[in-house]
Amino acid sequence: MSVFSAEQQRELAHRLTTFLSLYKHVSDSYIIEFFTEDLWQSLPRRWQPVLQELTYTQIADLLLDNTQRDRSYPSVWPLSLLAFRATAHSLALPRATGSERGGGAKPREFLGNHSQSSLLAHIFRKHVKPKKQHEIRKLGTLVKHLCDQTDCSTVVDVGSGQGHLTRFLSFGLKLSVTAIEANHSLVATATKFDGELLSVIEKERQKKDCSSVASLSQFSPRHVVGWVNPKASWESFFKQLSDADCVNESQLTPPGPINSPLTPPGPSSKRPRCSEQPGTTHTDSGSLDFDWTSQKKSNQNSDFVLTGLHACGDLSATLLRHFVSCPHVRGITSVACCYMKISTREDPTPPGLVPGDCPNPSHTAGQDSQSQCGYPMSECVSGLPGHQLSYKAREGACHAIEDYMERLREGSLLLRSHCYRATLEHFIRDARPDLRRAGIQTIKKSHLLPFNEYACLGLPRVGLSPALPLDACRAAAMLAEQSRVVVYFSISLLLAPVVETLILLDRMIYLQENGVDSQLVPLFDPKMSPRNFVLVAQKPSR
Numbered sequence: 001m002s003v004f005s006a007e008q009q010r011e012l013a014h015r016l017t018t019f020l021s022l023y024k025h026v027s028d029s030y031i032i033e034f035f036t037e038d039l040w041q042s043l044p045r046r047w048q049p050v051l052q053e054l055t056y057t058q059i060a061d062l063l064l065d066n067t068q069r070d071r072s073y074p075s076v077w078p079l080s081l082l083a084f085r086a087t088a089h090s091l092a093l094p095r096a097t098g099s100e101r102g103g104g105a106k107p108r109e110f111l112g113n114h115s116q117s118s119l120l121a122h123i124f125r126k127h128v129k130p131k132k133q134h135e136i137r138k139l140g141t142l143v144k145h146l147c148d149q150t151d152c153s154t155v156v157d158v159g160s161g162q163g164h165l166t167r168f169l170s171f172g173l174k175l176s177v178t179a180i181e182a183n184h185s186l187v188a189t190a191t192k193f194d195g196e197l198l199s200v201i202e203k204e205r206q207k208k209d210c211s212s213v214a215s216l217s218q219f220s221p222r223h224v225v226g227w228v229n230p231k232a233s234w235e236s237f238f239k240q241l242s243d244a245d246c247v248n249e250s251q252l253t254p255p256g257p258i259n260s261p262l263t264p265p266g267p268s269s270k271r272p273r274c275s276e277q278p279g280t281t282h283t284d285s286g287s288l289d290f291d292w293t294s295q296k297k298s299n300q301n302s303d304f305v306l307t308g309l310h311a312c313g314d315l316s317a318t319l320l321r322h323f324v325s326c327p328h329v330r331g332i333t334s335v336a337c338c339y340m341k342i343s344t345r346e347d348p349t350p351p352g353l354v355p356g357d358c359p360n361p362s363h364t365a366g367q368d369s370q371s372q373c374g375y376p377m378s379e380c381v382s383g384l385p386g387h388q389l390s391y392k393a394r395e396g397a398c399h400a401i402e403d404y405m406e407r408l409r410e411g412s413l414l415l416r417s418h419c420y421r422a423t424l425e426h427f428i429r430d431a432r433p434d435l436r437r438a439g440i441q442t443i444k445k446s447h448l449l450p451f452n453e454y455a456c457l458g459l460p461r462v463g464l465s466p467a468l469p470l471d472a473c474r475a476a477a478m479l480a481e482q483s484r485v486v487v488y489f490s491i492s493l494l495l496a497p498v499v500e501t502l503i504l505l506d507r508m509i510y511l512q513e514n515g516v517d518s519q520l521v522p523l524f525d526p527k528m529s530p531r532n533f534v535l536v537a538q539k540p541s542r
Helices: 006-022 048-052 056-064 079-091 130-150 164-172 184-208 211-219 234-243 314-325 391-396 401-410 413-431 451-462 472-479 482-513
Strands: 154-158 176-181 222-225 304-312 329-337 518-522 533-538
Touching (some): 056 401, 130 164, 164 176, 184 222, 329 482, 401 413, 413 482
Parallel strands (some): 154 176, 176 222
16 A cells, blocks of 8 residues: 655655656657667667576566565676666555465465456356456455445446446445446446346345345446546536436337437537536535435435546546545545546547547646646646656556566567567568558467468558568568567566556645545556556545
8 A cells, every 4th residue: 555645745756757757768669669760779788788688587587576586697787777677666656465366376266266256246256257356346345445434325436337346336335326337338238237136136035035135136226328528527527427317227228329418429429518518617516416326215415435447548537536626525446547548738639538528738727627638637747847658658557567577487479479560560661661550450369370471461451462572581580589579678568667656646646736645555466457556535524
């Protein structure tokens, strides 16, 4: 658990931006350009002979693994390389979760059955992969604890997907939950799965004649098709929760889109007009009716806890702003995801972001914080020289360092994938110099294919003939440099947790600047769930 004073937060932010600025050329580089941009020569010359002699296991043990204490070096490392590694590890937030591992590849809860958590009731495991089982159990328990701390029994689960967390919070932990998801088909699936769970409950009631089991049906969650507009005020968000129609079983196969005030605009439609325009305010917030869960009329308290499990891109930042601004939100648990989709002042519409969600940066001064971009959120970080994070740096922060260490130690054939793609990029540029980092997407089991077969499958995806002549000698020479490609990628991967730390620390500082203390908890096992940090905060008692 990471708890920092305000002074410590600012000092760490300064150290992070200073360090990342020194190695920006690494974090901003694309491994597929290893040959076309001669990335190996961009490393300090004194590092190169030391790094290129490392075995894959040594790369994992000596470079990436922060838990190794007794290191045996094959040669003397330059002090600058030792300092680089030590600084990267010291600045990154610790990702270990404790002693939940049973000595194997999975936490103890999966030792008996690798696909079924022994700590989660069977009714919550259906349709749920092991990773998600692990996440909903851990996060659900934390949300329940936060509800107890804030005296809230209502939760709003934003970006709820198929409702796995929602069902655990509702039926398992007996909380009143409103789930918001922008994808109508996912909401329909969630409602279907709710019905299946209730059917199981009913069958168990009939078998056991158990009234306590039957009572679980009263905790059915409320599902809303909803798009949370980053530019909207908290009053609009609160009112949309109240006004939007929930989805029930009769809507499992809808004839068309639901006209919800939260529905995002389609490619040829205008953004729906809300009953309240973003930026307007209420002089009396009590005028907003709170009747989200009609099945629980006894709940008269309009306060609630916000949660988002791997809320993508700007959604996590938006929820934090609603938490700060809305008096009804007493607590929040935020698990971020897809940092490359965060809007920045330099990159207001990154791939995957709905155009218009972030305003022109020149128009943000003096406006409500709701209209700001996803990074940086805090005044402190935005004022630091070198705080800017490129799309590539943010995308790199999503990579799983634990998974890559495992590949290195196993000598996995998957390690050749980057070298294959970098080699193909060389030939693509030869044929079409205007094509830079053209998207090939994943080629199934490419690491098991000879390079020529891989090239034949990849070239048509960028509009080139699969019969494009390739210089066999040149290809062989580049493929022989696979170890260098792996080392360079590992160097860049070492920066990934540092970038993630800066993004999450910026959010902690934003909350602190708004009078709220927070904690960063490495909640999930990082080998199962690489984005394993949850930002937890609650407002002081009123």
